[in-house]
Amino acid sequence: MRGYSAYVGLDVHKETIAVAVALPGRAEPVYRGEIRHRRGSLRWLIGRFRRHGEVSSSCYAC
Known part of the structure; x- marks a missing residue:
């Protein structure tokens, strides 16, 4: 398995999601700033990190 090229942290709030890399x-x-807490905004963010065809993985921890 190949190593990770970046870790993306999301701090989720009611109206916004703060993003750090x-x-x-x-x-x-x-x-890296904030995005709106909307499905389309999250898809846009994921798309930015997958521009060059990189494989992405995600994990949710509470």
């Missing part, structure tokens, strides 16, 4: 070898994640 941690690249391998970096000390801290980089805050």
Whole structure:
């Protein structure tokens, strides 16, 4: 199995989702802003990370 190229953190709120990205070898994640808490916005975000055909995996933890 190939290593990850980035970890994406989502902090979910009622109206918005805050997005941060941690690249391998970096000390801290980089805050990338917020998207609206809508299905279309989440699809758009996933599409941005899969532009070049990378395989994506996801995990939900509570």
